[in-house]
Amino acid sequence: MSSGKKNSERLIKKYPNRRLYDTQTSSYITLTDVKQLVLDADEFTVIDAKSNEDLTRSILLQIILEEEAAGAPMFTSAVLSQIIRYYGHAMQGMMGSYLEKNVQAFTDIQHKFTAGAGGLDAKPFSPEMWSQFMNVQGPMMQGMMNNYIEQSKNLFVQMQEQMQNQSKSIFGAFPFPVPPVPPVPPTDKK
Incomplete structure (x- = not known):
């Protein structure tokens, strides 16, 4: 990322009272305003006003949560469950x-x-x-x-x-016991 693009990126500060402050416009904004920034493809970063922790992902997830709860969700419960299952998984x-x-x-x-x-x-x-x-x-x-x-x-x-x-080629040299493969029952085709 070039320094010119970094300087033009909008900075939004989140205060302990959960209010969002847009430093470019010197005004408080709402999640709806942040959503509009996303829709307009405006680059921005949200930071915690006290700790300077980057909260951008957290704010974007809040917007997704509101959109999902608002009416016509994009993700089914099954898809969300599958996504959750991948957390902590090797994949x-x-x-x-x-x-x-x-x-x-x-x-x-x-x-x-x-x-x-x-x-x-x-x-x-x-x-x-x-x-x-x-x-x-x-x-x-x-x-x-x-x-x-x-x-x-x-x-x-x-x-x-x-x-x-x-994995087999890497760990194949180790003397791990191989479990037996169960036989496949014959199928009757008529």
């Missing part, structure tokens, strides 16, 4: 990277559609425009996303297999 770091890359790929697809719709000067689609677009192009987009998800799933399985193979 935690890889899962974070995997999710980040998938969200970035989805964002790239959105930008390509926006650019293709009106050239380089095009403004981003509004939520209403995306809704209309998805109503018309929904089946095609669903097919594209299903293909992308299937490819991602296959890549993830390949990565797991590679890790298992690497």
